[in-house]
Amino acid sequence: MRTRLAPLSVPAYRRFWCGRVLSVTGTAMSPVALAFAVLHLGGSAADLSFVLMANVGAQVLFLLFGGALADRVPRGRVLIFANAAAGCVQGTVAAVVLSGNARVFELVGLAFLGGTANAFITPAAQGTVSRLVPAHMRRDANALLRMAFNVFKVAGPAIAGVVVATVGPGWAIAWDAATFFGAALIMTGLPDEEVTARGQRFTAGLAEGVRAFWARPWLRIVVAQSAVGVLGWLVGFQLLGPVYALRSHGGAVAWGEISAGFAVGLLAGSLGALVWRPVRVGAVMAAGSACMAVPLVAMAASAPTWVIVLGTVTAGIGTDMSILAWSTYRQQAIPDELLARMSAVNGLVQLLPIPLGYAAAGPLADAFGVSPVLCAAAALTLASATVPLASREVRAMRLEHSNADAPVLAEPTAKR
Structure with a gap:
């Protein structure tokens, strides 16, 4: 276990870890608070979908620019200014809601x-x-970061539910704003690293990232799979979940418990990843993605709250194991000077269908009911989990560990 904690002995990583973890203490509370801020205004599922769609739509528009910028200037500087900007936005949201x-x-x-x-x-x-x-520390560094995130995500939704039910959602959002400012302050101490793309034209950098993404068939397949799976999950859980909880389980407190169950599963997945070192990345991702359909099915069947919580725990375990395997594989398979841009392309493709999904799902739920749309989201999630395994390249994705501390990557090659 001492070896697993080795990344925390690196001062720069420890500072980054502290800033990111502080930020997530607010981020874990914000979705519950924002959802019920909209619903307490008398908003419908469609209104909530418009709010979520605006957030995702902005990411779709600017994610590639964010990735290109992070490969041109020190990433610590980007994190400082972007966290400060996010703090200003969330502070304004809190002020508007509290008014x-x-x-x-x-x-x-x-x-x-x-x-x-x-x-x-x-x-x-x-x-x-x-x-x-x-x-050789990347995998453990990812696991430690995810584990810390998930510790706070366990308590965050439940606390947010209590805060919303007692003093209102504005205070939970105000805490989110404060944590963004705190993260920006902590990250002022990150070192300025060498930037290889500094002299490259901005548009040329964007084009290079897109070409590098397209040149890797295994990456295209996995990202397309995750785009469909994330769409099903966000529509079913993030959009329709609070609406379902309000109509069938009493509101914010029940939804806080359900969301906390997902965070408990994420934490369990992170702890497991510190011990278990999977080799077949494609299989781990498929199994983890399939687990995300479990709570959607439980909600569609109008199961008791405790059953839904068990479902979210299962989904959390699968999700985190999948994310950690994928993050480590991607960091080692992709050259560092391309990593931010490739991550941005990855994120953009995942986000593209979400605004349309939000735009359609809210009105459909208002017209036909929440359960049919939850069933459709669960079916979409299951289908996206299994189809990519038909690809040889995805099945060939492996993390080969030469010893306990130095994973060596085997990137799949095209089989013609």
Whole structure:
């Protein structure tokens, strides 16, 4: 276990870890608070879908730019300014909600600004770990980061449910704003690393990232799979979950418990990843993605709250094991100077269908009921989990460990 904690002995990684973990203490509470801020205004599932769609739409528009920027300037600087911007946005959301005069269209506009800030945070953060620790520590560095995230995600939704039910959603959102500012302050101490793409034209850098993505068939297949799976999960869980909880299980407290169950599963998956070192990345990802359909089926069947919580625990375990295997594989298979841009392309493809999914799912749920749409989301998630295994390249994705501390990558080659 001492070896597994070795990345925390690296000062730069430890500072990055602290900043990211502080931020997630607010991020874990914010989705529950935002959902019920909209619903407490008298908003419908369609109104909530517009707010979520604005956030995702901004990420779709700016994610590639965020990735290109993170490969041109020190990623620590990007994280400082983007976190500070996100803090300003969330602070404004909190002020509007606490004023008692919030309107849905205002929350839509602020969600767009928040998504813009996140479009710069995500690729910079994903590309930072590989530069802060030696290659043989990457897997454990990813696992430690995910484990810390998930510790706070366990308590965050449940606390948010209680806060929303007692003093209202504005205070939970205000804490999210404070954690963004704190993360920006902590990350001011990150070192400025050498940037290989500094002299490259911005548009040329974008084009290079897209070409590098397209040149890897295994990457295209996995990202397309995750785009469909994430769509099913976000529509079923993030959009329709709070609506289902409000109509069938009493509201924010029940949804906080259900969301906390997912976080418990994520934590269990992170702890397992510190011990278990999977080899077949494609199989792990397929199994993990399939687990995400379990709570959607439980909600569609109007199961008791405790059954849904068990389903979210299962989904969390599968999700985290899948993410960790994929993150480590991608960091080692892709050259570091391309990693932020490739992560941005990855994220963009995943996000593209989500605004349309949100736009359709909310009105469909209002027209035909929540359960039929939940069934469709579960079916979409299951299908996306299994179809990629038909590809030889996906089945060939392996992490080969030469010893306990130095994983060596085997990137799949095309079989013609």
